[in-house]
Each structure stands twice: as C-alpha cells, then as structure tokens.
Amino acid sequence: MNSANQTKAKNIYDDVVVMYFVYATMGWGIIAFLVGLLAALQLAYWPMNMDMEWLTFGRVRPLHTNAAIFAFAGNAVFAGIYHSTQRLCKVRMFSDKLSWLHFWGWQAIILGAAITLPLGFTQSKEYAELEWPLDIAIALIWVVFAINFFMTLRNRKEKHMYVAIWFYIATVITVAVLHIFNSIEIPVGFLKSYPVYAGIQDAMVQWWCGHNAVAFFLMTPFLGMMYYYIPKAANKPVYSYRLSIIHFWALIFIYIWAGPHHLLNTSIPDWAQTLGMIFSLMLSAPSWGGMINGLLTLRGAWHLLRTSPVIKFLVTAVTFYGMATFEAHRFLSKP
Ligand code: HEM
Ligand code: HEM
CATH class of the missing domain: 1.20.120 (Four Helix Bundle (Hemerythrin (Met), subunit A))
Known part of the structure; x- marks a missing residue:
C-alpha cells in the first residue's frame, strides 16, 4: 500500500479495534495452548492434575477447547472480519461503540468461562459447556456483532458484495441460530440448568450444533x-x-x-x-x-x-x- 492509501485507510477505517482483536487472539492463544499442554501432560502422567479438583482433566479439557475455539480462533475471526469488511465495503464499521461493546463483551464472556469451567459449572454438552447466564451473554454480544456488521453492509459504498462477505453473512446468521436452539434450557439455579431436549433428541441437537459450530465458527x-x-x-x-x-x-x-x-x-x-x-x-x-x-x-x-x-x-x-x-x-x- 502506498503512503497516500495508508493515510486514507487510517482516516476511514477503524483498525484500532482490529488490533485489539489481534492482541486478544495472541494472548488467549498462549493461555489456550498452555492449558492444552497441561491436558496433554495429564494424559501421559495423571498426577499432573496436582491433586486439585480445579485442574482435573474433565475440567481442563473443556477449558482448552473453549479457549482454543472461542477465544483464540474467535478473536482471530473478528479481527479478520472487521479488517476485511471495512475494506470490501469501503466504509468504517457502523458504530465504534458497538465494536468496543463487542470486543469487551466477548472478552468478559471468555473470562466467565475461564472461571466457571475450572470450578466445575458445566452443561456437559461438548463445545456448549457454558451455563445459562453465559449463554445469554453470548447471544446478546452476538446480536451486537450482527447489528454492527449488517449496518456496515447497509452503509457500504461498494455496490457489489464480494464472495467473502457472503461467507461472513452465513457465519453471523448460522452461529446465532445454532447457539440459540442448542441453548434452550431450564435454569434451576444461578449456575445450573437442564436442556429442554431429552435423550436422543438432546444428542441430535447437540451435534447438529457442535458439527455446525466447526463449520460456521471455524470454517466459513x-x-x-x-x-x-x-x-x-x-x-x-x-x-x-x-x-x-x-x-x-x-x-x-x-x-x-x-x-x-x-x-x-x-x-x-x-x-x-x-x-x-x-x-x-x-x-x-x-x-x-x-x-x-x-x-x-x-x-x-x-x-x-x-x-x-x-x-x-x-x-x-x-x-x-x-x-x-x-x-x-x-x-x-x-x-
Ligand atoms: C500447543 C497447542 C495445543 C495443545 C498442547 C493441545 C492439546 C490438546 C489435548 C491434550 C486435547 C485432548 C485430547 C483428548 O481428550 O484425547 C485437545 C483437544 C482439542 N483441542 Fe487442542 N491443543 C493445542 C492446540 C489447539 C488448537 C490451535 C485448537 C483449535 C483452534 C485446538 C482445539 C482442540 C479441540 C477442538 C479439541 C477436542 C477434539 C476432540 O474432541 O476430538 N487445540 N487438545
Ligand atoms: C468434509 C468436511 C468434514 C467431514 C466429512 C468431517 C467429518 C468428521 C467426523 C466423521 C467426525 C467424527 C469423528 C468421530 O467422532 O469418530 C469429525 C469430528 C470433528 N471434526 Fe470434522 N469433518 C469435516 C470438517 C471439519 C472442519 C472444517 C473442522 C474444523 C475446522 C472439523 C473439526 C472437527 C472436530 C473438532 C471434531 C471432533 C469433535 C468431537 O469433539 O467429537 N471438521 N469430523
């Protein structure tokens, strides 16, 4: 990029929030992989749980998968989408406030996961372990992201919607649908709930969500x-x-x-x-x-x-x- 274009990009686009998402990707990545390493060591030598219930394999493993998928890959996805969507639409993100709410809201949810999972609060649904208050927070922050993203598309100065944007649209819509349907549960306490689905239906819904989570969160x-x-x-x-x-x-x-x-x-x-x-x-x-x-x-x-x-x-x-x-x-x- 020549220097004139660089100045133009600086003036129009919000790249500060993009940088923050990149830093968060790196920070959570290090944590996720260290926790993965701990899980791996425990597979080879179980006393690595150090006789502490918070560090047992059953709690550390979901902490690793959640951190790797939603904190590491998730922040990378947001950085990439915010960076490229602004350039493909030739406009700044719709609202700086919503961008920051999205950023900090997502980090707070990850922090919530990093506290509740080692403490043993879990729905025991793979890739959807977090308890109902965090499920609601995820839905709300995802809506913030969706509004910010779709309003940016609405404001776009480039008429043609390049194929990358179609993949992002599929991501935003499908993750919302999957998360909401998979998380329909009945709370029985502050950090305890039961799914409305039972037995086979529960398994089917969970893997409809789990599989499409790898598809629409980690792939599209x-x-x-x-x-x-x-x-x-x-x-x-x-x-x-x-x-x-x-x-x-x-x-x-x-x-x-x-x-x-x-x-x-x-x-x-x-x-x-x-x-x-x-x-x-x-x-x-x-x-x-x-x-x-x-x-x-x-x-x-x-x-x-x-x-x-x-x-x-x-x-x-x-x-x-x-x-x-x-x-x-x-x-x-x-x-
Ligand atoms: C230093 C890096 C990493 C280490 C040491 C590590 C370690 C582990 C360990 C020990 C397990 C549990 C295996 C088992 O239960 O038998 C695991 C599972 C998993 N990890 Fe990692 N991991 C790393 C990086 C990553 C990355 C980059 C991602 C994705 C972005 C990731 C996603 C997952 C997932 C989705 C599972 C569950 C797989 C399944 O249930 O079949 N991990 N990891
Ligand atoms: C053509 C595309 C794909 C096919 C046919 C496919 C097929 C499968 C199958 C059959 C399993 C179940 C293995 C078992 O439990 O025995 C599986 C598990 C898994 N796949 Fe894929 N997959 C595809 C793409 C992907 C992509 C793109 C990702 C992520 C970026 C992914 C991530 C995973 C993970 C994390 C698991 C482990 C789930 C668990 O915890 O049990 N897959 N896949």
Whole structure:
C-alpha cells in the first residue's frame, strides 16, 4: 500500500479495534495452548492434575477447547472480519461503540468461562459447556456483532458484495441460530440448568450444533478470509468467481445436514446416521472446490511462496484444510 492509501485507510477505517482483536487472539492463544499442554501432560502422567479438583482433566479439557475455539480462533475471526469488511465495503464499521461493546463483551464472556469451567459449572454438552447466564451473554454480544456488521453492509459504498462477505453473512446468521436452539434450557439455579431436549433428541441437537459450530465458527469465516487475503497477498483476482459462488452455496447447503456423523454407531435412528454420512461424503466437492479455487488463485505467482511469509501461511492453511476434510471421510464407517 502506498503512503497516500495508508493515510486514507487510517482516516476511514477503524483498525484500532482490529488490533485489539489481534492482541486478544495472541494472548488467549498462549493461555489456550498452555492449558492444552497441561491436558496433554495429564494424559501421559495423571498426577499432573496436582491433586486439585480445579485442574482435573474433565475440567481442563473443556477449558482448552473453549479457549482454543472461542477465544483464540474467535478473536482471530473478528479481527479478520472487521479488517476485511471495512475494506470490501469501503466504509468504517457502523458504530465504534458497538465494536468496543463487542470486543469487551466477548472478552468478559471468555473470562466467565475461564472461571466457571475450572470450578466445575458445566452443561456437559461438548463445545456448549457454558451455563445459562453465559449463554445469554453470548447471544446478546452476538446480536451486537450482527447489528454492527449488517449496518456496515447497509452503509457500504461498494455496490457489489464480494464472495467473502457472503461467507461472513452465513457465519453471523448460522452461529446465532445454532447457539440459540442448542441453548434452550431450564435454569434451576444461578449456575445450573437442564436442556429442554431429552435423550436422543438432546444428542441430535447437540451435534447438529457442535458439527455446525466447526463449520460456521471455524470454517466459513476463515474461507471468507481466504477469498479476501489470498488474492490480496498474491495481487491477483480469485481464480474463478463462478466457482466461489458454487462453493459457497454448495457448502452451506450440504454442511448443515452432516451433524449425525458425530453419532455413528449410537442409538440415533439408522436413517439419520446414513443421511449424515451421505451428506459428509458430498462435502468433498465444495471443500475441495474451495481449496482448489484458493490455490489456483496463485497461478503465475507461486514464486511468492519463496519470499512472502503471508503466502507461506495461507498456502499451508488452505492445503491442510483440504487434507483434513479428506481425512475426515475415514471416520465414516457403520457396521
Ligand atoms: C500447543 C497447542 C495445543 C495443545 C498442547 C493441545 C492439546 C490438546 C489435548 C491434550 C486435547 C485432548 C485430547 C483428548 O481428550 O484425547 C485437545 C483437544 C482439542 N483441542 Fe487442542 N491443543 C493445542 C492446540 C489447539 C488448537 C490451535 C485448537 C483449535 C483452534 C485446538 C482445539 C482442540 C479441540 C477442538 C479439541 C477436542 C477434539 C476432540 O474432541 O476430538 N487445540 N487438545
Ligand atoms: C468434509 C468436511 C468434514 C467431514 C466429512 C468431517 C467429518 C468428521 C467426523 C466423521 C467426525 C467424527 C469423528 C468421530 O467422532 O469418530 C469429525 C469430528 C470433528 N471434526 Fe470434522 N469433518 C469435516 C470438517 C471439519 C472442519 C472444517 C473442522 C474444523 C475446522 C472439523 C473439526 C472437527 C472436530 C473438532 C471434531 C471432533 C469433535 C468431537 O469433539 O467429537 N471438521 N469430523
């Protein structure tokens, strides 16, 4: 970016909140991985729980997963979305106040998780362990984010909505729907609640949410970022815009049905397991279509792999994404 453009960006865009989200990503990342390390050490040598109930594996493991997903990856997602959306829409975020409420609200929720999980307050639903007051706080802060994001789109100076924004829209809407339905529970105390769903229904709803959490919290926002940052870093247009649109619609249509693959060989109905497996197999097409679209954007610019650290990280990330989704099909077996 030349210096005139840099000054323009400084004047128009709110990059301070972006930087804060980046700092939070780094800070929570260190904590999340240290807690992961503690869990790993306990797997190898159980006395590493130091005979303290707060540090037992059952409490440390969800602390690690929540910190890795919602604190580390979550703050990275917000940084990427705030940074790229402003540039794609050619406007500042709708409201600085909402941006800061989003930032501090999210950090407060993480702090709440870091206190309540070691103390043993949990709903025991994987990736949705937090108790009802924190569930409500998550819903409220997500609404703040949604208002800020959609109003920015409304104010945009660039008429065309680039494909990255579609991935962000899917993220904002779907995470809200998943979180709200998965968290319908009846409080029986300040930090204790029971889900309204029972037995098999509870398992189905939980993995519909859990699976789509990895899809719409850990995947769609990063794919949106891939579509923005790879062409930017390579200084080339995306390989195929048509493929990116097919990628988007195919991915969001198919992903949402694959939840039962987390419940194979359990007592959920056989047809639901088969449905989950078939949709998981079909997922190969959009996940590889997306990876290929990202990698082919680098045609004629592969030499940058030698010199640009940004391209090195992006190419590694996209390639491993493709490998990981391919490997996932190994789990799809049913006697
Ligand atoms: C130094 C880095 C890390 C260490 C030492 C670490 C360690 C661990 C350990 C010991 C477990 C429990 C395994 C088990 O129960 O058998 C685990 C699970 C998990 N970790 Fe990490 N982790 C690290 C980084 C990450 C990162 C970067 C992410 C995601 C952004 C992540 C997400 C998860 C998830 C989702 C699970 C649950 C997996 C499952 O239930 O199959 N971890 N990690
Ligand atoms: C084509 C795409 C994908 C397929 C077919 C797929 C398939 C699967 C299957 C079958 C399992 C269950 C394994 C078992 O319990 O035996 C699983 C678990 C998991 N997947 Fe994926 N997956 C895909 C994409 C992703 C993505 C993009 C992410 C994250 C970025 C992800 C994260 C996870 C995690 C964290 C688990 C462990 C869940 C747990 O705690 O039990 N998956 N996946």
